[in-house]
Amino acid sequence: MRLFADSLACRRSSRVVFDSLTFEAGAGEALAIVGPNGAGKSTLLRVIAGLLPVLAGRVGLDPAPEDTPLAELCHYVGHRDALKSALTPIEQLTFWQAMLGGTALPPDEALAVVGLTHASALPSGYLSAGQRRRLAFARLLVSHRPVWLLDEPQSALDAASRDRLAGLMADHLARGGIILAATHDPLGIPARILELGGRS
Amino acid sequence: MFWALVRRDLKLATRIGGGGAMGLVFFLSLVTVMPFALGPDLNLLSRIGAAILWVAAMLATLLGLDRIFQAEEEDGSLDLLLMSPLPLPLIVLAKGLAHWLATGLPLVLAAPLLGLLLALEPVVLGAVTLTLLVGTPALTFLGVVGAALTAGLRRGGLILPILVMPLMVPVLIFGVAASNAVLEATTPFAPPLMLLMAASLFALVAGVIAGAASLRHAAG
Numbered sequence: 001m002r003l004f005a006d007s008l009a010c011r012r013s014s015r016v017v018f019d020s021l022t023f024e025a026g027a028g029e030a031l032a033i034v035g036p037n038g039a040g041k042s043t044l045l046r047v048i049a050g051l052l053p054v055l056a057g058r059v060g061l062d063p064a065p066e067d068t069p070l071a072e073l074c075h076y077v078g079h080r081d082a083l084k085s086a087l088t089p090i091e092q093l094t095f096w097q098a099m100l101g102g103t104a105l106p107p108d109e110a111l112a113v114v115g116l117t118h119a120s121a122l123p124s125g126y127l128s129a130g131q132r133r134r135l136a137f138a139r140l141l142v143s144h145r146p147v148w149l150l151d152e153p154q155s156a157l158d159a160a161s162r163d164r165l166a167g168l169m170a171d172h173l174a175r176g177g178i179i180l181a182a183t184h185d186p187l188g189i190p191a192r193i194l195e196l197g198g199r200s
Numbered sequence: 201m202f203w204a205l206v207r208r209d210l211k212l213a214t215r216i217g218g219g220g221a222m223g224l225v226f227f228l229s230l231v232t233v234m235p236f237a238l239g240p241d242l243n244l245l246s247r248i249g250a251a252i253l254w255v256a257a258m259l260a261t262l263l264g265l266d267r268i269f270q271a272e273e274e275d276g277s278l279d280l281l282l283m284s285p286l287p288l289p290l291i292v293l294a295k296g297l298a299h300w301l302a303t304g305l306p307l308v309l310a311a312p313l314l315g316l317l318l319a320l321e322p323v324v325l326g327a328v329t330l331t332l333l334v335g336t337p338a339l340t341f342l343g344v345v346g347a348a349l350t351a352g353l354r355r356g357g358l359i360l361p362i363l364v365m366p367l368m369v370p371v372l373i374f375g376v377a378a379s380n381a382v383l384e385a386t387t388p389f390a391p392p393l394m395l396l397m398a399a400s401l402f403a404l405v406a407g408v409i410a411g412a413a414s415l416r417h418a419a420g
Contacts, residue, residue, distance in 0.1 A: 080279075084212055086216065099286065101201070101284070
């Protein structure tokens with residue numbers, strides 16, 4: 001399986017963010033999307049996740065799975081953590097596991113992997129920024145989806161958590177997954193670089 | 201998936217800061233102060249009691265409606281919901297249903313008790329409760345369209361009532377008309393009640409489809 005983009009273009013309110021963008025990532029491969037602020041890194045991830053319309057070109061998986069849109073095969077971790085302050089980490093993970101489908105790890109095991117077992121019954125509002133981030137990554141583990149779209153995954157993480165994240169990503173790649181990460185820092189895993197230019 | 205979303209929204213509504221009880225408390229306070237404002241004229245109260253209950257229910261429904269999708273949009277949950285295998289109209293239906301269960305249904309259950317404060321006769325109490333039961337889903341799902349439209353707006357709370365209120369007025373008219381028909385017995389009870397049911401069914405279908413269409417835009 002490989003993820004491909006073929007002369008992809010996207011426009012946000014009259015400004016063309018990028019056009020004729022072509023790349024591909026095979027199974028077990030990570031792509032680090034780099035570029036200055038405003039180059040369209042986040043936009044690219046949101047286009048692949050189906051959250052923004054494609055202006056021109058194509059993006060998809062090859063071979064294309066039948067009757068499953070690309071968005072339903074992708075995990076997306078954006079700048080916002082998609083966490084509800086009133087729910088406990090276990091409740092959030094249980095909910096997203098049911099909602100996203102493709103059951104993988106049970107929620108308590110996923111929490112153990114990201115090192116949040118001690119906080120599993122605490123309302124998420126009490127978690128620190130880094131802990132919320134780790135909880136967002138635990139969501140990647142509770143339901144299985146082959147493509148991970150990570151938008152600046154390392155923000156708010158300390159060194160130990162970055163190592164742990166690198167371990168998660170390496171495991172995902174080893175199982176034949178695909179990772180696209182918009183980042184300013186090295187990911188800690190072997191990754192091909194996709195550079196987006198910051199043109200006018 | 202559908203019920204997972206309903207359960208989670210109900211859980212959120214009943215937690216601290218969830219706003220589930222807000223509508224009910226508002227309904228309660230509006231109806232309890234009304235007799236103080238109007239004075240101790242029991243005939244007047246029982247004549248306009250049904251209308252008071254309906255207006256209060258409509259305003260209580262509007263309260264917190266704007267947060268249905270806005271809260272999801274703000275914390276990024278909307279993005280993930282859109283990437284779920286559950287079709288978008290069903291997501292809208294689940295969220296609307298949860299909002300009705302958390303806000304609309306408590307109003308219906310509280311209405312008979314509050315009707316006593318307004319000196320309503322037992323048969324009118326029953327009629328108002330019945331009309332609220334079949335009418336509040338219409339209020340909720342008309343509101344859902346407005347909530348979906350304003351999901352991406354930071355200060356959408358003000359524009360929502362303006363958008364939605366005119367659509368709610370017919371529901372209000374039929375609801376009060378049916379309740380008053382029982383009181384005065386000059387007009388039949390069944391036609392306005394049936395129109396109310398029709399309005400609820402229409403709002404359910406149209407609200408879910410229109411809400412899904414506007415959410416697609418809000419995400420982009």
